[in-house]
Amino acid sequence: MLAKRIIPCLDIKNGRTVKGVNFENLRDAGDPVELAKRYAEEGADELVFLDISATIEERETLYELVTKVGEQINIPYAVGGGISSVEQTYKLLRCGAEKVSVNSSAVRDPKLIKEISAEYGSQCMVVAIDARQVGDKWVVHTHGGSRATELELFGWAKRVQDLGAGEILFTSMDHDGTKAGFAIDALFQMNEELSIPVIASGGAGNKEHFKEVFEKANADAALAASVFHFGEIPIPDLKQYLSAHNIEMRN
């Protein structure tokens, strides 16, 4: 049986790990390579690196960092942030990344999803979607959450799946950094409507939140940053807790 995945996310800005609340007020959270190594040793199932400044500053992802991470760890990782071409994807896969994650560039140019998955397979194509609830509608945002789009979450998620995405990383901007739990209802609906795995992101504050997102929203993986970076939830404790509650974990 496929185990549920626990994924620490390292938001990268200028080569450091940072973490903010609701995408703002960034705090320094350490050296990404050291953190990645620690997480791999502690039993993280996968890592995600998001170069959060990349799109805004029109900067390419830090290839050297990606390479260094690959040298240090023996678990899979995805890289996102400013990826807007098949060529960049090739470079990142060549650097050792398993997957690339696209966000703003996919909204701007949806055929990019099709191009990347046609060239390298949908298994390496993660589409990250940031959304916030406006009235009764979930509105997709781009550029690190700073720009609202015309897109509605569930329609966009279905479309990226049809274009060849192999996985969706959904971050609820309303929940991100609040430590009040994941966006269970939206995640549940996505899982009902999609046939590709969904990584839940935004809102993890305690172990129960992870249990809830696997049990109630049936997420395939749960991603968090600050609770791991600042040592609030040690990964071995979390996995032990979830196993004890009959959630399949890699031990």
Added chain:
Amino acid sequence: MVAIIDYDAGNTCSVINALKRLDVNFELTSDANKILAADKVIFPGVGHATQAMKALNDKGLVDTIKLVKQPLLGICIGMQLLCDFSVEGNTRCLGIFDAIVQKFVPLAYEDFHKVPHMGWNKLTSTEDDLFAGIDDGAYVYFVHSYFVEENARTIGESHYNHPFSAAIRKDNFYGVQFHAEKSGAVGQQILQNFLEL
């Protein structure tokens, strides 16, 4: 010397990093002579079967791979390409294994299964020397939408929707569907075992 087949369609860096951690001599190469002269050959892969076969053809490596006599390990797409045919892009592959690469179909009933099969799953029936010291049921990392059915050459099983070949072997040709190079300590042991065959 370990030759890693370079055909611009692989996760070569992951494999290189894994071999560096194991402290072995290797060369990333598309030179047929070097591949045929190596002690071990690793045939990595991430990507689409059609593109990967095209890349192999463009580099003139199709016959080279078939001629390899020393242990060769195909990883993920590398394993799939060792089979006869892949339904991914209806691609004629290398034909070393008499098997067809099929696509996982999402099931909308009972335990809903998604495609790709992505994440850590259990490896069972691990009697081959490739899995020496590996516990039955150890977790390894998979990322794939296509699979090789269980057949007479299956040396490791996994289960997703149904059982499938997590590993196959025919003489000196080995294939693993999972990413040994990214499967933590378990994967590292399997690579070490391969290098010691």
